[in-house]
Amino acid sequence: MLLDRLIRFFSSLRLTVVCLALAVALVFIGTLAQVQLGLYAVQAKYFQSFFVFWDLPGTQIRIPVFPGGYLIGGVLLINLLVSYFSRLGLKRGNFGLLLIHFGLAALLLGQLWTDLAQRESVVRLAEGETKSYSESLRLTELAVVDPSDPRVDRVVAIPESRLRPGANIEHPQLPFTIRVQQFWVNSAPVRDATNATPLVTQGTGRTAQFAPRPPVTTTDERNVPTAIIELTGANGSLGTWLVSDWLLEPQRVEAGGRSYLLSMRLARYYKPFSITLLEARHDKYKGTEIPRNFSSRVRVRQPATGEDREVLIYMNNPLRYGGFTFYQYQMAADEAVRMRGQKPTSTLQVVQNPGWLMPYIACTLVSVGLLWQFIGHLFGFVRERRVRVAGRGLSPKPSTA
Numbered sequence: 001m002l003l004d005r006l007i008r009f010f011s012s013l014r015l016t017v018v019c020l021a022l023a024v025a026l027v028f029i030g031t032l033a034q035v036q037l038g039l040y041a042v043q044a045k046y047f048q049s050f051f052v053f054w055d056l057p058g059t060q061i062r063i064p065v066f067p068g069g070y071l072i073g074g075v076l077l078i079n080l081l082v083s084y085f086s087r088l089g090l091k092r093g094n095f096g097l098l099l100i101h102f103g104l105a106a107l108l109l110g111q112l113w114t115d116l117a118q119r120e121s122v123v124r125l126a127e128g129e130t131k132s133y134s135e136s137l138r139l140t141e142l143a144v145v146d147p148s149d150p151r152v153d154r155v156v157a158i159p160e161s162r163l164r165p166g167a168n169i170e171h172p173q174l175p176f177t178i179r180v181q182q183f184w185v186n187s188a189p190v191r192d193a194t195n196a197t198p199l200v201t202q203g204t205g206r207t208a209q210f211a212p213r214p215p216v217t218t219t220d221e222r223n224v225p226t227a228i229i230e231l232t233g234a235n236g237s238l239g240t241w242l243v244s245d246w247l248l249e250p251q252r253v254e255a256g257g258r259s260y261l262l263s264m265r266l267a268r269y270y271k272p273f274s275i276t277l278l279e280a281r282h283d284k285y286k287g288t289e290i291p292r293n294f295s296s297r298v299r300v301r302q303p304a305t306g307e308d309r310e311v312l313i314y315m316n317n318p319l320r321y322g323g324f325t326f327y328q329y330q331m332a333a334d335e336a337v338r339m340r341g342q343k344p345t346s347t348l349q350v351v352q353n354p355g356w357l358m359p360y361i362a363c364t365l366v367s368v369g370l371l372w373q374f375i376g377h378l379f380g381f382v383r384e385r386r387v388r389v390a391g392r393g394l395s396p397k398p399s400t401a
Contacts, residue, residue, distance in 0.1 A: 038217025110358025205242025
């Protein structure tokens with residue numbers, strides 16, 4: 001029967017060996033590719049995918065050439081569960097093996113959950129500054145802000161992945177359509193370009209010039225994208241605009257009787273609470289430049305519950321709140337900063353990982369399962385030895401005291 005064949009195939013030890021060999025090869029190939037593509041691109045292409053694709057030069061054809069991390073991990077998970085239930089089943093003597101198999105399955109599922117749900121970002125604060133959002137370390141977005149309501153800004157954020165040449169972007173909250181004419185993954189300002197022909201007809205781009213640059217792949221650098229877009233309202237074109245993460249101030253667009261702010265910025269993740277930096281400290285050992293302490297004293301306000309409290313964040317002592325973990329990440333608060341008359345600043349790394357408990361649960365299940373199996377075999381060995389000794393009619397020697 002087809003079902004029996006599938007069970008034999010997915011419970012095969014050969015399949016386990018093949019998957020493990022493919023996993024080793026995938027790690028090796030991905031490590032080599034990291035030199036050219038960088039860490040994040042390799043993660044997406046090799047490990048967070050079902051197949052590794054090869055792009056046929058000069059075309060848009062993509063050919064799958066190797067199984068990706070999701071496919072290998074998924075087949076391993078099926079192989080693990082099918083092999084257990086088809087060979088061992090839910091028998092009393094297999095309780096330890098059951099825990100071990102389910103622990104390994106939980107480890108695989110936990111890694112998948114982490115890949116899909118974990119999000120890392122940062123919140124940069126100067127002393128006295130309050131924010132209710134964090135920013136991505138590398139992803140950008142095109143933001144259109146409607147500030148007409150004094151209580152809250154209405155924001156339409158368009159992710160970088162949608163900003164491709166020729167794309168038409170519409171949103172019910174926007175009175176205009178955005179057409180992407182050009183998009184550069186990485187760019188740089190052009191110096192001494194005052195006599196150059198403007199690339200756009202509206203906004204800051206009429207005086208500022210930018211040029212495309214090769215994408216960077218190292219983890220200590222990031223791409224700074226720039227796009228040229230055309231806005232089209234009900235009465236026709238509103239001109240072409242240049243939006244770039246290099247521009248510090250948003251550009252104002254008048255459309256539909258309202259004023260909108262247009263900018264390219266790091267992607268923001270809004271929180272239902274706010275954080276205020278009260279004090280940033282960068283202490284050093286007296287007479288040296290050796291850091292002694294990095295700490296941020298912050299105030300957390302939660303309007304929904306009325307909570308308002310102060311928390312001290314320092315190295316190895318993060319703040320865990322609302323499903324987020326805030327770590328002390330960077331600091332610019334030493335004496336040199338204060339002497340220049342600048343406000344001390346602190347950067348907190350924000351990690352959201354709903355599956356953070358899964359590795360602990362998985363390791364606990366495996367550990368208990370191994371211990372159960374060891375103790376069970378130990379007791380069985382002792383009982384068997386006693387039976388053998390009794391069967392030979394042996395008894396302990398009498399005392400000769």
